[in-house]
Amino acid sequence: MKFYSLNGKSKPVNFKEAVIRGIAPDGGLYFPESITALPEEFFHGIATLSQNEIAFRAIEQFVSEDLPEHALSAILAEVLDFEFPLMEIEENVAVLELFHGPTMAFKDVGARFMARCLGHFSKNSEIEVTVLVATSGDTGGAVASGFLGVKGVRVVILYPSGKVSDIQESQLTTLGKNVVALEVNGNFDDCQKMVKSAFVDTDLLGKMQLTSANSINVARWLPQMFYFLFAYKQAKKKGKEIVFSVPSGNFGNICAGMVAQQLGMPVKHFIAATNINDTVPEFMKTGHYRPKPSSPTISNAMDVGDPSNFIRIRKLYGNDLETLSKNLSSFAFTDSATKKAIFKIYEQSGYIADPHGAVGYLGLKTYLAEHPEFYGIFLETAHPVKFLEVVEGTLGIHLEIPPQIQKVLHKEKKSIKIGTYIDLKDFLLNR
Numbered sequence: 001m002k003f004y005s006l007n008g009k010s011k012p013v014n015f016k017e018a019v020i021r022g023i024a025p026d027g028g029l030y031f032p033e034s035i036t037a038l039p040e041e042f043f044h045g046i047a048t049l050s051q052n053e054i055a056f057r058a059i060e061q062f063v064s065e066d067l068p069e070h071a072l073s074a075i076l077a078e079v080l081d082f083e084f085p086l087m088e089i090e091e092n093v094a095v096l097e098l099f100h101g102p103t104m105a106f107k108d109v110g111a112r113f114m115a116r117c118l119g120h121f122s123k124n125s126e127i128e129v130t131v132l133v134a135t136s137g138d139t140g141g142a143v144a145s146g147f148l149g150v151k152g153v154r155v156v157i158l159y160p161s162g163k164v165s166d167i168q169e170s171q172l173t174t175l176g177k178n179v180v181a182l183e184v185n186g187n188f189d190d191c192q193k194m195v196k197s198a199f200v201d202t203d204l205l206g207k208m209q210l211t212s213a214n215s216i217n218v219a220r221w222l223p224q225m226f227y228f229l230f231a232y233k234q235a236k237k238k239g240k241e242i243v244f245s246v247p248s249g250n251f252g253n254i255c256a257g258m259v260a261q262q263l264g265m266p267v268k269h270f271i272a273a274t275n276i277n278d279t280v281p282e283f284m285k286t287g288h289y290r291p292k293p294s295s296p297t298i299s300n301a302m303d304v305g306d307p308s309n310f311i312r313i314r315k316l317y318g319n320d321l322e323t324l325s326k327n328l329s330s331f332a333f334t335d336s337a338t339k340k341a342i343f344k345i346y347e348q349s350g351y352i353a354d355p356h357g358a359v360g361y362l363g364l365k366t367y368l369a370e371h372p373e374f375y376g377i378f379l380e381t382a383h384p385v386k387f388l389e390v391v392e393g394t395l396g397i398h399l400e401i402p403p404q405i406q407k408v409l410h411k412e413k414k415s416i417k418i419g420t421y422i423d424l425k426d427f428l429l430n431r
């Protein structure tokens with residue numbers, strides 16, 4: 001299995017090289033040359049398979065040239081050591097909880113998988129890989145935790161000063177070892193721009209192997225399909241056709257669900273729910289893709305004005321808007337609608353949703369209103385405690401802080417303040 005660049009100007013590479021490079025030399029995202037559906041028996045018998053068996057079968061074809069069976073099994077056993085429960089909160093509406101990992105966000109799955117792949121690849125090699133990542137909140141924590149202590153890998157995280165929550169900041173600034181946090185005087189777009197500049201800076205590329213741990217990296221993106229399959233395993237017994245609603249920012253998560261669909265998983269439809277950063281909902285309405293600067297919201301992990309993975313989604317459906325529309329609907333919601341949803345969900349079912357999950361819920365309800373025959377699953381992408389002020393303020397209740405968060409809260413924060421790209425370059429070259 002090779003991965004080719006969606007810009008079409010770089011040569012196809014195997015999984016290992018795609019992971020180490022992150023992005024193709026021509027600036028394109030890597031995309032698998034083929035996706036072979038799994039046999040029908042796999043889906044018939046999925047209830048009898050373990051999480052690890054399901055994940056192994058799903059990802060095997062993409063990685064097997066570079067990860068022998070035993071290495072892949074060992075990696076999956078470490079990555080998937082927590083649960084992905086599906087809970088029905090209303091008739092035909094279930095929530096898939098993705099926050100039971102170490103940093104309580106779904107990004108733990110992709111970040112841990114990628115870290116262990118890079119660790120495996122650097123085992124018998126001299127090269128040190130520098131993982132450079134910009135975060136608006138959750139990515140940084142998941143990457144810091146996933147890569148902590150991985151030999152041969154240095155991790156540099158850029159985050160916007162004062163614009164991530166206290167818990168998120170603790171998660172990415174207190175670990176130390178091979179993880180460095182750079183606190184940028186600016187917003188998330190500034191962080192992202194600096195990272196993009198570094199990837200095309202020939203002074204840097206000649207001296208170090210730089211890669212990205214954002215969802216553009218195939219090793220972060222693809223494993224996200226696992227929990228769509230775990231959800232299918234749990235929902236299959238309902239005997240109804242299934243739709244997934246995914247709170248979306250960079251559209252990596254939903255795109256991985258669509259890969260599971262291409263593997264043959266029976267899914268009737270996907271719903272991409274966004275906050276007011278509505279580039280994709282607008283595209284689905286008008287057929288025009290118009291990226292814009294991001295606007296801040298209470299679901300800040302989705303404040304993205306130019307979602308990097310949307311190009312992969314278009315590719316998956318043959319770059320055809322009609323085919324895409326059959327499989328995807330997209331709706332945008334304001335902060336005030338999101339808070340009302342958090343309140344309504346709690347009032348009706350006692351369930352506490354975080355702002356991202358609440359956006360997913362709204363997307364699902366909007367779609368189900370027109371299509372009541374389906375069974376709907378929305379993804380709860382982070383634990384509500386990570387958005388403490390909003391959730392406590394909206395519900396007027398006090399949330400308990402879980403132990404894995406407590407652990408980092410009182411540790412000493414260590415970050416290096418930077419202002420411009422020159423500062424970043426100086427850090428990378430000289431530290």
Ligand SMILES: *Cc1c(COP(=O)(O)O)cnc(C)c1O
Nearest residue numbers: 138249250251252253301381382
């Ligand atoms: C990253 C993130 C998202 C958005 O996921 P994408 O793959 O970028 O679409 C949604 N919710 C939470 C909590 C996140 O951290």
